[in-house]
Amino acid sequence: MTTTTVGTSEGLEVRIEDLRRSFGGVKALDGLSITLAPGELVALLGPSGCGKTTALRIVAGLDEPDGGRVVVGDRDVTDVSASKRDMGMVFQAYSLFPHMTAQQNVEFGLKLRGHDAGKRRARAGEVLELVGLSAHKDKYASQMSGGQQQRVALARALAIEPSVLLLDEPLSALDAKVRAQLRDEIRRVQLEVGTTTLFVTHDQEEALAIADRVGVMSQGRLEQLDAPEVLYSRPASAFVASFVGLMNRVPCEVRNGHAEVLGQQITTLDGSIESGSGVALVRPEQVTLTDQSRGPAATVVHLSFLGSYSRTTVQLRDGTELLVQVPASTGRDLRVGGTVSVSLVASALLVSGDAR
Amino acid sequence: MSTARIRAHRRLQAFRIAVFVLLGLFFVVPLGSMAAYSIRVPGGGRTLEFWKQLGQDPDLRGAIVTSLELAFLTVALMLVLLVPTMIWVRLRVLWMSRVVEFLCLLPLTIPAIVLVVGLKGVYAWVTYFFGDSSLTLTFAYVVLVLPYAYRSIDAGLASIDVITLSEAARSLGANWFTVITRIVVPNIGSALLSAAFISVALVLGEFTLASLLNYNNLQVVINLLGKSDSQTSVAASLASLIFAFVLLVMLSFVGRRRSARRATIVIAPAPQPMKEG
Numbered sequence: 136m137t138t139t140t141v142g143t144s145e146g147l148e149v150r151i152e153d154l155r156r157s158f159g160g161v162k163a164l165d166g167l168s169i170t171l172a173p174g175e176l177v178a179l180l181g182p183s184g185c186g187k188t189t190a191l192r193i194v195a196g197l198d199e200p201d202g203g204r205v206v207v208g209d210r211d212v213t214d215v216s217a218s219k220r221d222m223g224m225v226f227q228a229y230s231l232f233p234h235m236t237a238q239q240n241v242e243f244g245l246k247l248r249g250h251d252a253g254k255r256r257a258r259a260g261e262v263l264e265l266v267g268l269s270a271h272k273d274k275y276a277s278q279m280s281g282g283q284q285q286r287v288a289l290a291r292a293l294a295i296e297p298s299v300l301l302l303d304e305p306l307s308a309l310d311a312k313v314r315a316q317l318r319d320e321i322r323r324v325q326l327e328v329g330t331t332t333l334f335v336t337h338d339q340e341e342a343l344a345i346a347d348r349v350g351v352m353s354q355g356r357l358e359q360l361d362a363p364e365v366l367y368s369r370p371a372s373a374f375v376a377s378f379v380g381l382m383n384r385v386p387c388e389v390r391n392g393h394a395e396v397l398g399q400q401i402t403t404l405d406g407s408i409e410s411g412s413g414v415a416l417v418r419p420e421q422v423t424l425t426d427q428s429r430g431p432a433a434t435v436v437h438l439s440f441l442g443s444y445s446r447t448t449v450q451l452r453d454g455t456e457l458l459v460q461v462p463a464s465t466g467r468d469l470r471v472g473g474t475v476s477v478s479l480v481a482s483a484l485l486v487s488g489d490a491r
Numbered sequence: 492m493s494t495a496r497i498r499a500h501r502r503l504q505a506f507r508i509a510v511f512v513l514l515g516l517f518f519v520v521p522l523g524s525m526a527a528y529s530i531r532v533p534g535g536g537r538t539l540e541f542w543k544q545l546g547q548d549p550d551l552r553g554a555i556v557t558s559l560e561l562a563f564l565t566v567a568l569m570l571v572l573l574v575p576t577m578i579w580v581r582l583r584v585l586w587m588s589r590v591v592e593f594l595c596l597l598p599l600t601i602p603a604i605v606l607v608v609g610l611k612g613v614y615a616w617v618t619y620f621f622g623d624s625s626l627t628l629t630f631a632y633v634v635l636v637l638p639y640a641y642r643s644i645d646a647g648l649a650s651i652d653v654i655t656l657s658e659a660a661r662s663l664g665a666n667w668f669t670v671i672t673r674i675v676v677p678n679i680g681s682a683l684l685s686a687a688f689i690s691v692a693l694v695l696g697e698f699t700l701a702s703l704l705n706y707n708n709l710q711v712v713i714n715l716l717g718k719s720d721s722q723t724s725v726a727a728s729l730a731s732l733i734f735a736f737v738l739l740v741m742l743s744f745v746g747r748r749r750s751a752r753r754a755t756i757v758i759a760p761a762p763q764p765m766k767e768g
Contacts (some may be wrong), residue, residue, distance in 0.1 A: 193659075194663075195662055197658050217662055218661045218663075218665055218666055219664070221664075224662040226655050228652055229652075230652070230655045230656060232656060232660070232678070233651065233678055234677045234678055244663035244664055244666075247665055247669065248664060291659075292663075294632075295663060295664065406512060
């Protein structure tokens, strides 16, 4: 695909301040505050019902908050109607206007802004080329695949050169292969146009792969907002640790900022309990298996070959089960029912005091 | 295919043909009889004289014009009232949909004679404000066509994802008027045509309300004509039936052509008032 020069914008700062929204007695948003830097792509990640879509809809102007405000650049848009917010949005459901071709869909927003036909055609051509669909400009939605429809929807949202781009789980209706392709394409296009982007998803892989920062939400609150690497390696809470990636829960004792886990002394991360019995949150790749007696003995109870690595479940003498990720070469030496020695390679761990 | 299957298939085919022929006769025999009667000359022979009189009788001509005007006004008022209301209910007050459906379907359950008793009082005011023109029947006819129009438009709205399409349009800068006229209405064209044609057919065939409220429309005049010139009256009845029939055939063709052009437009999910996530 040729690179197209598309009207790039500097991107504006977006401030979401203390947003509150309830449906009946249920709090969908409970004081959500996030600031998106100009040109940044922030993903909101969380389970169904955590309030991420509600937050996006409020930013878009499609829903009204009970409290709080949304500021874009220097402009408070909280009470501005959706049609006047100058935001481009791609929806989870296919949202192309069925009676229009791809090109007419892309031109729609420009027409409303009073651009003449020539300018509209030129701009539509640019953005359709940007998403690689120039050849499909005369097709109706019914003549395109799901992935193509979402690309046109992205082109339509970008055509108006919005101050903010909002993506509401745009990939969730697509199959895995198309999803991965389009995910990378969205990131490429976003970097190219430089528009500040808020991306909502429940797919952690998607969020970690394309976002500058990922915000994990639970029960209407932001649990943690950090770069993907930080979120994964230094989760701020047990919820974040267990929601992002796989996690083992190993009983341990904490004393003086150190936890004794599987016989090893490990530094505890901020947010851990200060002392007493707790549960250490250990990633599968932070556990190693050897046939030498370096740590507690365990029995291999399950083994899965997953290409470049293997995932195995081992059971300690006290009945605790651990999920362990080992290189495929190590996995080949393991046998179900065999005995191995377990040790940790983590420098610091989060220790939770509750059973969450 | 096994012999038993072939036999079963043939039996089914025979049954289908028998049903088709019987139903065909049920419709064709009375219409054929009407046609034969309308061109019969007493004492023998055939003539188109009674059909020619359709355009010459001033009362009948006036009634045809009145009924066509009533049909046009009814369709216009029905669309203006129902389309924005139904779209608004789907977009903003979904919890009201059952109430609106109930109100729209209510005329189906009320016998015409009961409706007339209620409308008599209302029409005292209608006459006071709008005069005693037959065209004031439009108000009563809008109520009468509501159930059929509602069903048709509702099916049209259910076939598209109104909420997502309107939100997409609004995020692109469209106001509500633009959303309705340029996004929703073009996508429910077949449903609107269907609602309009059914309403026209119903208005052209309506007799009870007009007669009991003492207004003149096509059916009332045909009935009066039947007392003095039964053959012209039958010719007029047949003509109005054929007109309604042609309208409905046109409707099915228009609907089929539209659905063929955009066969698999969208998968329409059940309407949801608010998505939480």
